[in-house]
Amino acid sequence: MLSESARVTTAHEAGFRVQYPNSRERAAKIIALDAEAAKALEPVSREHWHGAAFFTSLSFSAPSAPGQTLDAWLNDVAGHAMNLAAEVAEADYVVVITSAGEDSRAVSVIAEACKLRKKTLVGLILTHNGPTDEQVAASLKELRPYTRMLVVASGADYIEAMLTALRA
Amino acid sequence: MLRKEQNDYLSQTGPGTPLGNLFRCYWMPALLAEELPENDCPPVRVKLMSERLLAVRDSEGKYGLIDEFCAHRGVSLWFGRNEDCGLRCPYHGWKYDVTGQCVDVPSEAVESGYAKKIKLKNYPLIERGGVLWTYMGPADKQPPLPEFEFCTVPLNQTFTTKRVQECNWLQAMEGGIDSSHVSWLHRGDLSNDPLFKGAAGNKYNMQDMSPVFEVVENDGGLLIGARRNAEDDQYYWRITPWVMPCYTGVPPRGDHPIHGHFWVPIDDESCWAWSYDYHPTRPLSDVEVAAMKDGKGVHVKYVPGTYRPAANKDNDYLMNRAAQKAGKTFSGIEGIGMQDASLQESMGPLCDRTKENLVGTDNGIIMARHRLQRAAKALADKGTIPPGVDPEHHKVRQAALLLKHDMPFRDGAKEALKAKQGVRQTSV
Ligand code: FES
Ligand SMILES: [Fe+2]
Numbered sequence: 001m002l003s004e005s006a007r008v009t010t011a012h013e014a015g016f017r018v019q020y021p022n023s024r025e026r027a028a029k030i031i032a033l034d035a036e037a038a039k040a041l042e043p044v045s046r047e048h049w050h051g052a053a054f055f056t057s058l059s060f061s062a063p064s065a066p067g068q069t070l071d072a073w074l075n076d077v078a079g080h081a082m083n084l085a086a087e088v089a090e091a092d093y094v095v096v097i098t099s100a101g102e103d104s105r106a107v108s109v110i111a112e113a114c115k116l117r118k119k120t121l122v123g124l125i126l127t128h129n130g131p132t133d134e135q136v137a138a139s140l141k142e143l144r145p146y147t148r149m150l151v152v153a154s155g156a157d158y159i160e161a162m163l164t165a166l167r168a
Numbered sequence: 169m170l171r172k173e174q175n176d177y178l179s180q181t182g183p184g185t186p187l188g189n190l191f192r193c194y195w196m197p198a199l200l201a202e203e204l205p206e207n208d209c210p211p212v213r214v215k216l217m218s219e220r221l222l223a224v225r226d227s228e229g230k231y232g233l234i235d236e237f238c239a240h241r242g243v244s245l246w247f248g249r250n251e252d253c254g255l256r257c258p259y260h261g262w263k264y265d266v267t268g269q270c271v272d273v274p275s276e277a278v279e280s281g282y283a284k285k286i287k288l289k290n291y292p293l294i295e296r297g298g299v300l301w302t303y304m305g306p307a308d309k310q311p312p313l314p315e316f317e318f319c320t321v322p323l324n325q326t327f328t329t330k331r332v333q334e335c336n337w338l339q340a341m342e343g344g345i346d347s348s349h350v351s352w353l354h355r356g357d358l359s360n361d362p363l364f365k366g367a368a369g370n371k372y373n374m375q376d377m378s379p380v381f382e383v384v385e386n387d388g389g390l391l392i393g394a395r396r397n398a399e400d401d402q403y404y405w406r407i408t409p410w411v412m413p414c415y416t417g418v419p420p421r422g423d424h425p426i427h428g429h430f431w432v433p434i435d436d437e438s439c440w441a442w443s444y445d446y447h448p449t450r451p452l453s454d455v456e457v458a459a460m461k462d463g464k465g466v467h468v469k470y471v472p473g474t475y476r477p478a479a480n481k482d483n484d485y486l487m488n489r490a491a492q493k494a495g496k497t498f499s500g501i502e503g504i505g506m507q508d509a510s511l512q513e514s515m516g517p518l519c520d521r522t523k524e525n526l527v528g529t530d531n532g533i534i535m536a537r538h539r540l541q542r543a544a545k546a547l548a549d550k551g552t553i554p555p556g557v558d559p560e561h562h563k564v565r566q567a568a569l570l571l572k573h574d575m576p577f578r579d580g581a582k583e584a585l586k587a588k589q590g591v592r593q594t595s596v
Contacts, residue, residue: 122528
């Protein structure tokens, strides 16, 4: 008699995998850390996504009351300013994108918000503009302390590939 | 997640498919040299990338890989008689040399020239490092021979096995890239397996169960770094190289031999998992070779006389629930190789990736799929030679090392990641 494992690992049996969904939409927040990254992200943001929200820069405003800290705002592709802390609070995970050689220091503020809410931060460093090794190293150094997964990708097309793979 | 058409694109490697064309740019391990042990030995059936072939060794020791079936009426030449520099079909006596050229059609006079017009498809078959390699692409595009270190060191420093895995090649190979499963599935083996235990670096694996990952593209494929906290301001890095399309290396442990894999499609529902073990600077010890032959480390025990693992789907992989419960093995299956294979086969013969939910730490897999698709497309559109064909891309080594916090692993491990003759591996 065939063992259970032998019986169920045929192509025919694979057809009986239940057809109900096994996940619900997750809220991904995709944030460009610099202008070059924003340029690469902009066309991607116009595709159809499942709950992903795209932001192209970070700005700060003075504390709303004495004794409070600086407020951080994410600017979405339509130009609306959204509160960073609130966006991260409702995120399932956060992706930051930088173009190697650009100023990516904003990551620390985002990472702080992620840490507070225990959200995973994924970093993507684009090298499509042909940076030097030193520039790539500088970006890695900037993002490494904060990210659970850090990717260096040579093509801007990786943004879409990754987000599709993550069901963003 | 992959869409159905992407999944098919990446999984199918038969003739004329995009990934099939990609695979046919490379030298691939076809069989072990031990399978054709002497001149005029029995031929061996070999199916690769959905093509049925026959490996032969003639009276002069020449190797060949030819169409399995006789051009006359389609009999399998596996039944052929290997005699006097040719394989003779037992049905009506047609005879072929190792290039597939028909040299005798007994019913027709030699002078008629009939035999000259009959030629079976053939591919080159060459021996390197105890492995017989073939190249199944267009003859004018044949690249230089493979330079992977495991097949270029002296034979007493290297040991290679293969096992059949009953699922699509991609889900098998993805296991070789997926560093994040190691802390779970293989957690019991670090301290027990003779080919892993005792390395100083093992303690970092045990202390820090949630590694952080970095994925970097390199010329031939990818480098996947997993880092864990170590003493002072250092990280313990384990770096896995992937060379396109299907070579993966496991980061070393101490002075144990270095191991890794080739994942070669047989057809779309099965593949060969090749496992190599070598030491760059010293012969393997008798104890090490005995352990490898006994199925330790990345190797497996076999059903006698075959390359099928003794623990296989027919016996539920010898599932041991008591060992699982006791924490001896995490999945209840013994041995690293079968822990991987059992789970990958359980996905079905061809994994349905439309149903998967990847997380950020799966980026090694996401990037590998992306690069395969990109390379197959560039080959189809522009005839671009894909990464990993150039033998320089083969000269990469896996590494395990301590680096300062702010040091990018690709720079810090630059020398460690190079395969250099006479230089020991970098490992803790
Ligand atoms: S936890 Fe990864 S496949 Fe189930
Ligand atoms: Fe594994």
